[in-house]
Amino acid sequence: MSGSGEVLGSDLTRLKVGDEIFSRPDISLDGAYAEFTFIKESEVALKLKPNAAQLAEIAKLADADKLNTLVETILPLSDATRGHELSERGHTCGKIVLRVV
Numbered sequence: 001m002s003g004s005g006e007v008l009g010s011d012l013t014r015l016k017v018g019d020e021i022f023s024r025p026d027i028s029l030d031g032a033y034a035e036f037t038f039i040k041e042s043e044v045a046l047k048l049k050p051n052a053a054q055l056a057e058i059a060k061l062a063d064a065d066k067l068n069t070l071v072e073t074i075l076p077l078s079d080a081t082r083g084h085e086l087s088e089r090g091h092t093c094g095k096i097v098l099r100v101v
Helices: 053-063 078-087
Strands: 003-004 020-023 044-046 069-074 096-097
Touching: 069 078, 078 096
Parallel strands: 069 096
Antiparallel strands: 003 020, 020 044
16 A cells, blocks of 8 residues: 555654555455555555755765665576565565676
């Protein structure tokens, strides 16, 4: 599911009215999904929209070699299936990189 929604409850810490969100609600719960559904805050991912100033700052950091990326493994493109399997397990500690050349 994706969209924007109403925030209900005073104990929410990450969401505010109008935030654009993505979620995969627990389909084992009783009920039907229609125009509205209830989703736990822990089941929601926010859609972030960086502005031009934020993107410029990120570019400066990249140019200055101040960004670090943790790489779990580098695989040849022919092992893309294995890379997908590693990703699906959810136990990686970094990025899975596919070498194209």
